[in-house]
Amino acid sequence: MLIQSHKKIPRLKYNIATFIAAVVTSACILVSIASAAAPEEEATELFKRFIVARHAHDDVTVESILWNSSEFLWVSRGIQTRGRDAAMKLFRSYYSATWKVEPEMDSFHAVKLSTDVVQILVPIVFTRAEAGQPAQKARFLISQSLVHQSDGWHIASILPIADTSLKK
Structure with a gap:
């Protein structure tokens, strides 16, 4: 059981890191679209x-x-x-x-x-x-x-x- 829980932690960190990267990227895209002149x-x-x-x-x-x-x-x-x-x-x-x-x-x-x-x-x-x-x-x-x-x-x-x- 202990070994299985250690395997889940790196995967959880990876998923959180991926989520944060996606949020930051989306925010950057929205800012660049909003700041682009018509x-x-x-x-x-x-x-x-x-x-x-x-x-x-x-x-x-x-x-x-x-x-x-x-x-x-x-x-x-x-x-x-x-x-x-x-x-x-x-x-x-x-x-x-x-x-x-x-x-x-x-x-x-x-x-x-x-x-x-x-x-x-x-x-x-x-x-x-x-x-x-x-x-x-x-x-x-x-x-x-x-x-x-x-x-x-x-x-x-x-x-x-x-x-x-x-x-x-």
Whole structure:
């Protein structure tokens, strides 16, 4: 009898240890889920980072935010640009000119279309000019599609709609 009871104690310790490990793991998972930002919040932060990086001419950050795909799409001045490399070349060409975006964040809207896709709409005031020319301001509604990959969210498309405001 004494030998049998000693055999039960290690098994009981093992079961308690397994139970405690399961509880701790579950708690960690719940905390990480609860603390994870919603895709719409992450899209807002990505958009803000993108604008700051563009204004700072921070190529490394801008490039890391854009979707590294030949399917990336940016429409600018009526011309479609496909692929991240082509978009970066166009962005760099604007550095010698005036290029400033002032988003109206009070009207910013992000919607999760799926677990890996978010669509954003935001009115902006866009100030631009060729080098040496007077700057002109114009209002646009910017539509961006964002995709989520293993390394985070990326802008997959940038589509400006001229002289448009969101109506409520």
